[in-house]
Amino acid sequence: MKVDIILKNTVPRIVKSNIIAHRGASFYAPENTLAAIRKAKEMKATWVEIDVALTKDRQLVIMHDDTVDRTTNGQGAVFGRTLTELKNLDAGSWFSADFKDEPIPTLDELVDLVLELNLSLQLEIKPSFGNDKELAELTVERFEAIWPKEKLSDVFITSFSPVSIDIAAKSLPHIPRAIAFKTIPEHPHEALKQANAQIIHLLDDDYPLKDFERFAQSGVEFAVAIVNDPKRARALLDIGCQTLITDKPDLLS
Numbered sequence: 001m002k003v004d005i006i007l008k009n010t011v012p013r014i015v016k017s018n019i020i021a022h023r024g025a026s027f028y029a030p031e032n033t034l035a036a037i038r039k040a041k042e043m044k045a046t047w048v049e050i051d052v053a054l055t056k057d058r059q060l061v062i063m064h065d066d067t068v069d070r071t072t073n074g075q076g077a078v079f080g081r082t083l084t085e086l087k088n089l090d091a092g093s094w095f096s097a098d099f100k101d102e103p104i105p106t107l108d109e110l111v112d113l114v115l116e117l118n119l120s121l122q123l124e125i126k127p128s129f130g131n132d133k134e135l136a137e138l139t140v141e142r143f144e145a146i147w148p149k150e151k152l153s154d155v156f157i158t159s160f161s162p163v164s165i166d167i168a169a170k171s172l173p174h175i176p177r178a179i180a181f182k183t184i185p186e187h188p189h190e191a192l193k194q195a196n197a198q199i200i201h202l203l204d205d206d207y208p209l210k211d212f213e214r215f216a217q218s219g220v221e222f223a224v225a226i227v228n229d230p231k232r233a234r235a236l237l238d239i240g241c242q243t244l245i246t247d248k249p250d251l252l253s
Contacts, residue, residue, distance in 0.1 A: 013221055013242055014156060014176045014198055018252065020122055020245045021045040022226055023064060027247035030095035031071060032062045033102045034113050041117045045249035048114065049122040049158075052107050054135045059083040060107035060142055066128040070094070072104065079129050107139070111146050120154035122178075122245075125164040136164035140171040162195055169196040178223070184211055188220040201225060201245070209235055216240025227251070 024036025025043055032050055040048050053063040056079060068074045068081070072089040083106070092102025105113075114121050123143065127135050136159070147155060157168045158178035165177050178199035184207060185191035188200060200222040202215070215222060216239055225245035227233050233244050233251050244251065 015047065015120075015122075015221070015223070015243050017047045017120070018237060018243060019045060019249060020047040020049050020223065020243055021249045022049050022245045022247050023051065024048055025247070025249050027228065030092045030099050030102055031247075032064055032105070033091055033099070034105050034109065035092065035099055035102050037110070037113050037117065037119070040249050041119060043249040045119070047120045047122060049124060049245060050110055051124045051126040052135070052139050053078045053126050053128065054131055054138065055083045055086060056080055057082045058134075058138060060139060061086055062105045062107065062110050064126060068104075077129070079131060107142060108146060111143075115148070115151070121156075123155065123157050124180075125157065125159040125161065125168070127159070127161050127164060132161045132163040133167065136161070136167035137171070139164075140168050144172055156199065158199075158201060165195055165197055184215055188215060188218040188222070192220060199223065204232070204236075209239055212236060212241060213239040 021040035023031035025039035026036055029036040029039040037048055050062050051064040052060050055061055063078050067077050068089060071094055072091045073093060074089040086104050089104060090101050091104045092099025125136050125139055152174060156176040156178055158180055159165050160180045165179050168177055177197040178201050179195035179197040180201040182203055184202055200220055202222060202224050204224050204227055221242050223243035223245055224236055224241050227244045227246050228248050230251055
């Protein structure tokens, strides 16, 4: 399977891949788990995206939602549980019995596996309950300690939170940043400047292709999430989108 294809535009790129595996290969394995990262590698992905969240005892874990209800056998807020409590949860059975007892990874465990598999990483800071500042500060501090300096071209940080992105920019200025938007900004360059970022991430949400085409004409590097339909994927690449964030690493195969 060949993932990368030639793009029509010539925007200088930070992410040199058309595909980022969203929370790992999350169509084929439980999202944000080590199993999903291994599956992404197996399916020839070169980049993976994961979400980092904060526990009650200020530990960093890989989790998207504010609560554990959807993706584990537990209930309640991630921020309201300790790491030990979260580690006792089953984060795989909700997806399939084949993944029974799959644990919630810590940031350290996730990074260790990404490095072992020689993958590149999109690290999304995922605040909840107003902990944007604390989560970002702890994340960038820990990430700087565990991510090799020789692999700085293989990582970028993203968030919907301008507060979190600002902290990342000040603490880790040498690591690129993407600001995520739920709606398409009218002025891409101004949006990047205000966010102190280099990349923009947009939600697909059935926007007409012409809206993305106008955005592509700005020359800003951008990605669209979450794209799981091959026809839609190729249409977005054709109009100038650089990167697709997808649950299916084999989307373009």
